[in-house]
Amino acid sequence: MSPDPRPALSVVVPAFDEAEVLPVFAARLRPVLDGLAASGLEGYEVLVVDDGSTDATPVLLARLRRQWPQLRVVRLRTNSGHQAALSAGLARARGRDGVVTMDADLQDPPELLPRLLEAAAAGHDVVYAVREDRSVDSVLKRVTAAGFYRLVRTLGGRAREQAGDFRFTSRVVVDTVLGLPEAHRVLRLVVPELGFASATVGYARQARGAGRTKYPLTRMLRLSLDAITGSSTxxxxxxxxxxxxxxxxxxxxxxxxxxxxxxxxxxxxxxxxxxxxxxxxxxxxxxxxxxxxxxxxxxxxxxNRPTYLVASDSLEERDQTRT
Structure with missing residues (x-):
């Protein structure tokens, strides 16, 4: 039997107009993953989903790909939103053991990945990175976030408090999520509802590496409405x-x-x-x-309209070039 060509781990990173922070993000993430590979991780890929960026993000990603073979870029035709970009990344991630999802703004530190994988190795299908310290966030952000999680729990949801989209999910969890019929998934609520064995890893939320937030109040409200109506009656x-x-x-x-x-x-x-x-x-x-x-x-x-449309996938382009 031939060995499985898929990498053991996929790291899915949605990115929208993140040209300012991408070089710093890559400089911090790559040493962590290379260190894990040297310690026994059987291959990895970093799948950046370019969510229709209008700045220099595509150019920077192309430049990074030439220096980083494990970097893979999936570009969406239009800006489809953070959760749609995450779903696109999950649908194309090849990690046979699991997938880590995280943002590119460095508020979720890449150095936490070894602890997530360590907790997963203990037999957990989902490992949530939980924000124990949010002092870098504004008072409004902290208050609204606390109110959101409290409201979801009151309405019967199973959201993990202070856990965003920085998490590890095993292959079986990823396949289960992809098999769900709902179009507009809010993954931070969908994954806990599945009831897989889970663990948490606490960390201090960091300041944004560069650039400005892509989640203003209006998008936060829209996400909250989607989350509540999508997870509770x-x-x-x-x-x-x-x-x-x-x-x-x-x-x-x-x-x-x-x-x-x-x-x-x-x-x-x-x-x-x-x-x-x-x-x-x-x-x-x-x-x-x-x-x-x-x-x-x-x-x-x-x-039944698609929530996102893929314009290109650097992995497919590479395979076509080889043939």
Whole structure:
């Protein structure tokens, strides 16, 4: 039987307009992986998913590839988003033992990889890198992140608190995720829901290596909505509870109005009427908004459009050149 040509480990890195930080990122990641290879890791690949960058990222990646044989570049036709880029990387990763996903901004330190693999070797299919120290983040970032994880747990989700997309997943976990029918996966919630044996490795979140964040508040809100509606039906039940509560309140007000009318105590006024109408209207709009989020996801799923389109893969280009 011929040996498996696939590398043991794939490192998937989504990148969008990261020209400023890529040289520093490569300079820190390569020694770590080369050290692991020298210690017995049977081959690795670094799969950078260029998420439709408009700066010099493609040029820098091409330059790095000439110096780093294990570097592989998958370029998407358009900017499809962070989670779509991660899914594209998982779909093309060849690591036979597992895949590590991480960002290129160096807030997730590459030097943590040996500890992730060590925990995986102890028999865990998923190893989460957990941010124990987020002092480099702004107060708003820390507060909103804590609120997000608390909300997900309240709604019944199984998200690992303070664990982003820096994790190790075994080959069986990767194949299971790729087999899921949902299009817009939020992997930091999907992976915990699968229930595989897991472990955590704590670290201090570092400052960005260079450049600026690609996750402004609007994208964070969009990710939060996708995560919540994609992992829990609790908001639908919340809309039902609001409806029942509104019906109960309306019944009590009607009873009060009938009793007041019977005893001749009715006083015309617009304040109470306005308050009731505004309150009920607000509940109705909120419930419609929640329902709309789920209907929208069903609509997008029914369209079955791809979440990303691959423009090129340096591995395929290399194979074609050889033939």
């Amino acid at each position: 609790a908001p639908l039940r919340l809309a039902t509870f609001f409806g029942l509560g509104g019906a109960l309140l309306t019944s009590l007000l009607l009873l009060y109005a009938l009793v007041s009318f019977t005893f001749g105590q009715t006083v015309p006024g617009w304040t109470s009427t306005l308050a009731v109408v505004a309150g009920v209207g607000t509940l109705q709009l909120l419930c419609l908004g929640v329902l709309g989020e789920y209907v929208g996801r069903l609509y997008v799923q029914a369209q």
